[in-house]
Amino acid sequence: MSDTKDIMNALIEFRNERDWEQFHNPKDLAIAISAEAGELLELFLWKKHDEADKDKVKEELADIFSFAFLLADKYQFDIKEIILDKIKINKKKYPIEKAKGSAKKYNEL
Numbered sequence: 001m002s003d004t005k006d007i008m009n010a011l012i013e014f015r016n017e018r019d020w021e022q023f024h025n026p027k028d029l030a031i032a033i034s035a036e037a038g039e040l041l042e043l044f045l046w047k048k049h050d051e052a053d054k055d056k057v058k059e060e061l062a063d064i065f066s067f068a069f070l071l072a073d074k075y076q077f078d079i080k081e082i083i084l085d086k087i088k089i090n091k092k093k094y095p096i097e098k099a100k101g102s103a104k105k106y107n108e109l
Helices: 003-017 026-042 054-074 079-093
Strands: none
Touching (some): 003 079, 054 079
């Protein structure tokens, strides 16, 4: 079994044991991702990037991934597939010869 399937199964088992699926509609999962991303950002607020508490960063990142996996499950997306597809799209938008070493957005290259 793939790692993503193992993660998904563990998340679904955890959720179902608590009867939380009723709260996990796509809208609320998207909002939860945003809220957790805000909590991640807060760990860096008014600090240098290397001053953030790594353990807290790890926890917030796990929350973001967890809600993102559950949202992908709602739409029956294959996580590996959608990420690899997005990398292909980004390779076209950000060709090496134009994007290497640049932080510019694709439409500014």
